[in-house]
Amino acid sequence: MFQGFKEFITRGNVLDLAVAVVIGAAFSGVISGLVEGFIMPLVGWLVGAPDFSGIAFSVPNWRGDTTEFPIGLFIQGLIMFVLIASAIYLFVILPIKKLQSLRKTTEEVVEEAAAEEVVLLTEIRDLLRAQSGAHSPSQTS
Incomplete structure (x- = not known):
């Protein structure tokens, strides 16, 4: 049972998916910061508070x-x-x-x-x- 679980966890696809989720979460913070820190103030400056x-x-x-x-x-x-x-x-x-x-x-x-x-x-x-x-x-x- 533990051997099968170990094989499942160490498969390339599972590890790639885990890395993608972590990078996606970090990237989400970057994009949210860009939108909230730059784009929304720019839109507010152009057309008022949105x-x-x-x-x-x-x-x-x-x-x-x-x-x-x-x-x-x-x-x-x-x-x-x-x-x-x-x-x-x-x-x-x-x-x-x-x-x-x-x-x-x-x-x-x-x-x-x-x-x-x-x-x-x-x-x-x-x-x-x-x-x-x-x-x-x-x-x-």
């Missing part, structure tokens, strides 16, 4: 009281989601894609140069074979 949590509507219930629906909390959460998603895209995904495209172009140039060299070497080999085949002693006799 606080929608006070928006609500009331509906009478069956007891004669009213039930309040704080729809502003949903709106605030939705705006935060859009801002966090855009922050991740603009400050993480786009720079990484740019770096990958720069690295890929240099790798492609090296591969294209190697492919051209292979074609040239193949042509030289074929010419040498043709020349050695035309001047072989068995054909000149």
Whole structure:
């Protein structure tokens, strides 16, 4: 029983998943700090304080009281989601894609140069074979 548990825990997939969860939690703090420390103040500076949590509507219930629906909390959460998603895209995904495209172009140039060299070497080999085949002693006799 303990051996099976040990094998399960030390599998690569489980360890990779554990590392991903820890890194994701740390990265979440970074992105939240970026949104709360930079993007939300920037939005507040541009359009005013973006606080929608006070928006609500009331509906009478069956007891004669009213039930309040704080729809502003949903709106605030939705705006935060859009801002966090855009922050991740603009400050993480786009720079990484740019770096990958720069690295890929240099790798492609090296591969294209190697492919051209292979074609040239193949042509030289074929010419040498043709020349050695035309001047072989068995054909000149």
